[in-house]
């Protein structure tokens with residue numbers, strides 16, 4: 001057993017009783033929380049436990065079950081209808097040139113807001129003996145050039161199994177990009193071992209979409225694991241979920257984006273939390289997200305500004321949302337405001353068309369500015385002595 005597997009087995013907390021022993025039975029009401037616990041697995045690794053500074057803080061909220069999880073409201077089990085777009089087990093094929101490949105049913109630490117809680121926590125939920133039909137599907141669909149390995153957390157697989165997956169995917173000529181969606185660098189940084197870093201280099205280009213929601217998650221150990229991945233040539237991005245009480249604050253988000261960049265991780269998406277059953281108490285308004293985007297764009301480097309998206313409920317895919325910068329747009333001009341709210345006008349280009357006649361081409365204006373353009377052209381010809 002590897003060191004990181006021992007950490008999962010021996011040093012993590014995976015029962016309410018142990019959690020109460022650590023934080024106090026007055027804080028953790030074991031019986032009250034049991035239905036939430038039974039509904040969705042709980043586990044906190046030492047890294048997740050260390051990141052909790054006090055009861056109720058942003059890290060606590062992400063990992064410790066609450067009775068609010070049982071208030072389903074309008075949440076749904078498979079809010080993105082991933083199963084509806086699943087042609088064979090473990091594959092979701094929604095977008096034209098890429099596919100999601102669920103390769104692991106387990107995570108190091110379980111997040112209470114998880115969209116895939118229906119799929120994770122129990123090894124039976126993603127049968128690992130069903131890879132074959134997934135590979136066959138990927139082989140047959142030559143339009144797929146990008147495969148996103150996800151789960152659960154793919155990094156919970158052994159190096160041997162990961163290498164098997166990389167080999168199978170790399171044997172399919174049309175697959176150009178392999179992405180790993182993983183929260184391991186914050187939950188179990190010890191998993192990024194020298195052996196993994198050496199192995200992964202054989203299968204580039206490999207991208208890792210990390211997942212950080214709060215700047216406090218970028219602990220020295222997490223940053224060191226990101227550094228190891230960068231040195232191994234893995235391109236790093238980050239997905240962040242907008243969560244009430246965790247990061248629904250422009251200053252917190254700005255700090256998170258800056259800390260990510262310092263660790264050579266490019267912020268990629270901020271997601272609205274999905275309408276998942278059990279996660280209603282984490283949701284905030286779209287306006288709050290737009291307000292945060294407005295506080296980022298222009299006020300800090302574009303590198304620190306990810307796309308803000310809603311993953312459409314029911315399976316419509318990701319849709320980017322932008323604050324309202326454009327006030328008016330017509331054939332002549334666009335009127336907009338900048339990040340400070342100042343108004344500017346951008347002139348539209350003259351609408352031109354190219355007319356080709358027997359080898360000779362000329363540019364003539366259409367719709368507007370016709371006379372002005374003719375006068376200008378005549379003047380230019382006279383000036384050049386034509």
Ligand code: SF4
Pocket residue numbers: 106107109110111113114115116117120151152153183
């Ligand atoms: S690590 Fe990802 S898949 Fe696992 S519980 Fe958290 S959000 Fe869900």
